[in-house]
Amino acid sequence: MRGYTAKDYRSGVKPVWCPGCGDYGILNALYQAFAQLQLPPEEVAIISGIGCSSRLPGYVKTYGFNSIHGRALPVAQGVKLARPETTVVAVAGDGDGLAIGAGHFPHAARRNIDLTYIMLDNGIYGMTKGQVSPTTGSDRRTKTTPYGIVEDPINPVKLALSYGVTFIARGFSAQVKQAVDLIIQAIRHPGFAFIQMLSPCVTFVGREQFDIIRSLAVDLPPDHDPTSLEKAWEVSNERDRISLGVIYRTESLPFEQRLRRIGELAKRGGDHHFDAALRPYMVAS
């Protein structure tokens, strides 16, 4: 059998993305990661919310679900729990995942469901044409912050860390090779894996977003110990640079296995067909 190549995952639908958009890089990285992992396309489901970034599933020839704004994570969890054999990748924008969907992130994390959550972070609401997002840098003007931004930006890696996410990484759309590697590691990680993918919006932030990130981005040093919570905390507090790579990883039982334990406990009692559930309600007289 011939193996899958990156182009086997192309759906043929032409992206609506602007020329030069950072999301193309992530999409390519995803094709390559799938190919390297030799994932049968029908065994993959990519689940997104709404936004430029959330259009991604339509461009990949796997199962996909472009759901509603902010709900990539709960939909993805539903898919994974209903059919655990599926490789589930959740995709969200920074607005999608950190504004309207902010409440789902800590809960997906504490369930440690075995899925990969990729946040395409452009620091703006792209799809709605340029309003401030939770990760927009404080110095920017946007359509809804014509006089400057009053809120402090959110640091998604720090959030993930405090939520107990068991795999945390940061990638950059312009470093596709690294992004491929991070995605592969995240998919292989048994449990909930989060990647913040910096993915510039050339239209509503501008091309310079690439340069700014490039000027601040550094790969994590080879001696970075991703199993150290302290080190990860330090990285999450960096302000002078943007570290790329696997920031943190730890082992914890994935949800699916925890559920199995629950199932065993539940079944201790004996038979479990429908009649057993009906019995307590029967009155013989």
Next chain:
Amino acid sequence: MRGYTAKDYRSGVKPVWCPGCGDYGILNALYQAFAQLQLPPEEVAIISGIGCSSRLPGYVKTYGFNSIHGRALPVAQGVKLARPETTVVAVAGDGDGLAIGAGHFPHAARRNIDLTYIMLDNGIYGMTKGQVSPTTGSDRRTKTTPYGIVEDPINPVKLALSYGVTFIARGFSAQVKQAVDLIIQAIRHPGFAFIQMLSPCVTFVGREQFDIIRSLAVDLPPDHDPTSLEKAWEVSNERDRISLGVIYRTESLPFEQRLRRIGELAKRGGDHHFDAALRPYMVAS
């Protein structure tokens, strides 16, 4: 003029709470804190969501709003922004604030609006009679976890820290004096202040919840430096004990002042009555 005493803040409505419920202690602490601060009752608004804990506003003779499940924070922010002179206290349960309302917490934090957010944490859904909550300890059985809990519990202090909350404290219903002090400090803090108040549910967790907390609770040592992020991080990682006191505080411009800056920028252009807004749409011909 005679000053206000604690009982001036009693509304006279009889609490629906179970005898022995931890929430009584927090209610008392609130009365005392208000009295010590000599807050005119009409200048205070207590805003809650839904839950046993959220019944609190009705028991205090100030303005109050027992809103809907999970929305204490946005309602409270609306009140404060509409009438900044008001002392606004938001009250939520652990389910209210960390499950359905989880998405509002990081955003209230990053706005740093000058309000006090008290979470009455009993580690259970009290009002709905005993389902698992985000802070329920992993070893418990509840009505919805008859075979044990599969999710890891959430640590609200850790969350607050990663959200950049500018005042973070932890109190305990059984230590009313300390609770009074924490509430006073939180109200005085210019910006968003968060207090996790451990407040046992004697009915659905049981009286032993008091004892368990008592056996683990320690006051923060006098040399704890609440301005140190590192120290606060350490406290938030404690597993063998429960530290009580002010865990973290820092200074940052409150939202109301940031808005004032915005206002000044906006008004640079000149006159700002309605006619100025209308002018760009007028065509003389």
Next chain:
Amino acid sequence: MSEKRSDVTIAIVGSGGEGVVSAGEILLRAAAQDGLFGMMVKSYGPQIRGGESLAQVRLQETPVLSQGDALDALVVLSWENFFRFSTEIVVRKGGSIFHDSDERVPEDLPFPPDTRFLAVPFLQTAKRVAGSALTKNIVALGFLATWFGLPPGGFQKEIAERFAGKGEPVVTANLKSFEAGMALAEAHASRVRHRWSGVAHAPKLILTGNEAISLGALFAGVRFFAGYPITPASEIMEWMARELPKVDGVFVQAEDEIAALTMVIGASFGGAKAMTATSGPGLSLMTEAMGLAAMAELPIVIVDVQRGGPSTGIPTKTSQADLLHTVFGGHGNLPRIVLAPVDVADAIHIIVHAFYLAEKYQLPVLVLSDQFLGQRLEVIRPVDFQALSDQVIDRIRPSEEELIAYRRFKITETGVSPITMPGMKGGMYTAAGIEHDEMGRPTSDADIHEKMTWKRWKKLQTVEQREANLLWHDGDADARVGIMTWGSTKGVVEEAVSRLRREGFKLATLVPRRLVPLPVAPIQAFLDRLQALLVVELSTGQFHTFLNSQLRLPDTVRLCQRAGAAPFTVGEIVNAIKEVHAA
């Protein structure tokens, strides 16, 4: 003295701590073992625990239709708590009050003049035989058993089972208390002997509406449940938490209702039969996601156990005021099916049918229950699950051929298109809430939007044409006065109508159990025969508004409506029907 009985309504009032509800439950279960049918409703005060509580039990030789209007007997464990319910408690003329002899009878009680007051030493007896006030309720049960001629066996079995977990001494203390209670009645000066006739000893089921929904869903094959606690629907999720793991199903307590429903939608996409259950506030929160299921054409079932609204309203009390939201709520042109069971037995049928329709038509199906139905305990005839198994079906999958250039949203005659799921080779597609073409590709083309909108809408027509009408109908063919109601109010109406028809009134009743799509033709035929229609509902007029939107009502329409909280009584409906007749 001796009285012949085929219908008795008894209430027990006291504080939660006095075991009022346990006593009611034991009474109902014991009577069921003895061949009786019955219904129990409960009412609580605002206190989370230990506040006042009321259990009302009606026992009958035939299936029970309503909670019973007026009490034959009221057991008062403490008068203080009685007053919290004084507007809810009605004692029939000549009824009896059994009150604890240790408490002074208050003045100005709202009872009819000929009410019999019997002071009974419940507390003293409990203390005497069990050494504790705790078994006071069980003493009262013993008293009631003997008074109303119910054999002790069922009670003793129930008591033994209920307290088994607390150890032998507790069981013994309770059994002794029960017997002492019996003796009190036996010995009572004004004892009336009640005799039952025609009790049919046949197998029965005893369960609440919430349990019926849960059990029926399991039968229908539900394998995924995500929910968020809310009164009065929480029992369904608690049931699922306990039972689903036994059949390798998945239960998740979600972080909120939006997560619950979107997880359910994800699970359905993943191939599972999936559902959630909630009440008004949760349902409102689910509105957006409901549209996603309609647009992505995924089968899901949502149960709404209605309570008083709007907003948080009255969580512990009933209402029928989510109707318009379920039939019309949601932005855009959102096809959905709405079903409404009329009693506990029907809840089983309706939830099975809900899964059947959801899977067959790939859209959201809403099931409208309410607190009155969901939390009442009924003794009913056994349900013929065998007959229901035809309705346990799976969604239609594409053929090999259809998979060659698979069109997930193929426009078909019925509106339904074959669906795949992850793992199916060649069936890959992207589901979306965004408008899409037959392949599932996003589009903003007006023509495609037009076609796809009507494709989705078509399914409702197909249901109306091809599926059972689910109309409950009863009464005189030549009746000129008709009554329409829906949901849990049906039993009360049925009883009122039966009573009046026995008195010679000509009446006909129609109760639609499927509200969307409404079976318009047969209902219009029914309406066209009428001169006057009475519309009965617990809302400010939502059912009336809904009927108006779909049908041509007779010139004379009368409304029997209340905001809710308390369910209707038979007497209220009787009066309303008499007024229509007089008009």
Next chain:
Amino acid sequence: MSEKRSDVTIAIVGSGGEGVVSAGEILLRAAAQDGLFGMMVKSYGPQIRGGESLAQVRLQETPVLSQGDALDALVVLSWENFFRFSTEIVVRKGGSIFHDSDERVPEDLPFPPDTRFLAVPFLQTAKRVAGSALTKNIVALGFLATWFGLPPGGFQKEIAERFAGKGEPVVTANLKSFEAGMALAEAHASRVRHRWSGVAHAPKLILTGNEAISLGALFAGVRFFAGYPITPASEIMEWMARELPKVDGVFVQAEDEIAALTMVIGASFGGAKAMTATSGPGLSLMTEAMGLAAMAELPIVIVDVQRGGPSTGIPTKTSQADLLHTVFGGHGNLPRIVLAPVDVADAIHIIVHAFYLAEKYQLPVLVLSDQFLGQRLEVIRPVDFQALSDQVIDRIRPSEEELIAYRRFKITETGVSPITMPGMKGGMYTAAGIEHDEMGRPTSDADIHEKMTWKRWKKLQTVEQREANLLWHDGDADARVGIMTWGSTKGVVEEAVSRLRREGFKLATLVPRRLVPLPVAPIQAFLDRLQALLVVELSTGQFHTFLNSQLRLPDTVRLCQRAGAAPFTVGEIVNAIKEVHAA
């Protein structure tokens, strides 16, 4: 050749990067300065940026009612992009196509046989005079100005202003391009001279529906806006972000729509006039909180700029399918007011009225706009703000006396109770979504629930009895055929009806601008005079369903309905009316 003109419709099609929309805007603004009325609608492809775009401008000597069905002229900057809109673009018989002479004209174009094709060197001219392709659109503008007899002054002023920020050389390049374009038309062989007559030089306003809503809200005194971005409503929040800080108002971009609306509710509790604006998905999410405002009796205004649904649907295209959700959505008995402006000028009136009703009646007021209305740019007569100032009112506050034992939810004849706010001594109370008594204390008592439910409901009756009916009515008193529609579809219907009446048809049109509470009596009187009714709407039948739920419609009812995306054309309505007449 020379043609007399009082109505011209011109479209420009190209890619977003070719400045299609800017050209359309400049054209409309310049014409407005020259005394003409006008309307511009835009259409985009799915690309976020740089995709195909279409700007359609209609100019008239009298106020414009619709976007114009068929084009007098179409400017094609690039044919490739034309094909994306081929179903939307209709050129009238004898119309003209001005296409860039550098592009080959494709075969099989969907134009009438007598269409005139004129190749014009837009691109070459731009390159020649400005040294860049960028001013191609401005060359086209110059061409159009001369061709259609529009004086250059307005254009030049607009061009100068628009490019001022980009520096002197850019302004010059564009002005030169404009003049070169004029010269191209001047010199063109087949030039037709257009002459305008009766242009009334009077002050006008030029703005979109979203701007009208924003401006009107500011006039009404809005001081708090919280929102979440969503197409096609975002312009309202962006406007507020810019303008509110200037008047010491507060603007917040919330984390989601639930936060937005609950912040607005908090702000209203705090005493501010507060609003939000959203579209379908956001509105669905706000459903639960809407009930809170109704229950806590707090004035709030929600603007819904409808788009294609359900679910995410088609964000960039119009629809009228949120109607049933706004009038009936939300669990429980939820009183709300729903208003629907019919055009840009009306949007100002309606939003001012919305704040008036919200403050006066203390409940949620929904304003239903849509993409067609919200994003179209209209040149209209000035609005008489002076006359509107009566409606700028504040909520009723308790008197000194009423503050003595203050009952926040006092049952009154109108249903409205005086309200306090933080800072008012003696006015302290707890607002709640939980059912409560007159003092605001929580209760689960059925009687109080009944009273308070009807108290809140009463406000709708009061509005119906005491407030203006907001009916737009036009036509023949003796007409037997009537037309009803609502919202932004009104203009198209009005134009169709006028056209047919000029042809001798007898017709009458009724458009309710307040949908809840619907002014039933005058509408029923209108209907009772009809033999046939045509109901026009962009949905699968929601307006028809709604009318049925409230009124008795004539025996003959015809439906003119589409799912949406593209607004109706006058021609569609004309045909539908003719069919009704024939029936």
